Amino acid sequence: MRTEEFWVQVEEPLSTGPWGTATITVTKINEELMRQLDQGALPDDDDLQTALYLTRFVHDEFKNHATNGHEVCISDEVSRDLLKTLRRVLNRHEITLNPPWRDLSSFASYWRSEGMIDAGSWEKRRGHLDEVFGPVYEEIDRLEEQAFQDELAEGVSPHKQLGWPEVDGYVDQLRQRFRSAGSPADYKDVGNRCVGVLEALSRVVYDPDVHCPAGQDVPPTEKTNIRIGAYVDQRLPGQANKTLRVTVKNTSALAHSLKHSEKSNRTSTGIAADSVILLAHMLRRLREDA
Structure with missing residues (x-):
């Protein structure tokens, strides 16, 4: 997600006359996007990266208020909603944000009560914001580093892609979803992506003319254990390959x-x-050796 997606342009009526209603293009906060982020991570989105971009966005809006005051582009209500959304996004990653104010006006009240009103006080106000948001950036950096270290396995094949476009696409989606996962619901969705990879594999390797016994119905794609198992049974027969066949089924x-x-x-x-x-790479290797 990009920061500019937090804004949206809308047409609003300007005046009404005998020739119709004149309109003006106004830039506003993307309220629908904020509502979706409130409810949970977006499909196929890196939620941790979104947390970083949204933190920068909210930080910049409050920094603008601390520096320019009357020139801000958002209202008190919008600033409250932004903070609420940001806290919920951060909470999904167990990051806490609890500033001593809840919107632009309470932020202004806070800096006045703390004596940040003399000449050059805007630097103090910006410094206070850095103290509030700094730990959030540090925690996001730590989680990004952890995600990098927790990256999923790569095959030993010299090729980065399997060469099966559908399977490669599902594997890429699996990697992306795992990076952003942080809750039990997220991990279940990673499970969905794992099954998606298996189903794509079953469509590639299973040949009904070869692997379906005569007189039996062709198993549906979602029966991955049957379809992939039949392929592996045919490619790796005998007692010597029993461990490999069991690995596939497990x-x-x-x-x-x-x-x-x-x-x-x-x-x-x-x-x-x-x-x-790794199973996908194993099946690819079997196909190459066929």
């Missing part, structure tokens, strides 16, 4: 259990996602 079971789990955490979710990605 990976599918793990992903599906994550999708329905209410108690997943970042560690268990990362393990399941790693397993699915």
Whole structure:
């Protein structure tokens, strides 16, 4: 998400006359976007990055008020709503923001009560804002570094992509969702992305003419354990390959259990996602050796 998305341009009536209503284009806070952010992380969005951009945005609006006062572009009500939304976004990542004011006017009252009204006091007001928002930036930086260190597994193949466009797309979505996940609901959604990868894999490797026994119905795509299992059984037969076949079936079971789990955490979710990605590389290697 980009900072400019926090604004939206709307047409408002300016005057009405015999030739109709004249309008003017006005820039306002994107209230619909703020409402969506209030409710939870946006689909396919890096919620931690959004938290950073929204923190900068709110910080800048209050900094503008601390410096220019009467030239601010937002109202008290909007400033209250922005702070409320920012706190909810930050809370999703267990980051606390509790300034000693709740909107622009209470911020002004605060700086007057603290004696930030003499010549050059705007520097003190901006310094106070840095003290309020500084710890938030530091915590976001820490979480971004942790997310980088917690990055999901890469295959040992020299190729960055599997070469199956649909599967590669689902893997990319899985990586992105894992980066922004921070709650049990987020981790369940990561489970959904894991299953999405498996279903894409089953569409690629499963051939009904080869893997479906005569007289039986072709299993639907969501039966990934059956479809991928049939492919692996055909490619890796015999006792010597039993461990590999069991690994494939367990990976599918793990992903599906994550999708329905209410108690997943970042560690268990990362393990399941790693397993699915490595399974994708394993199947790609089997295809290459066919």
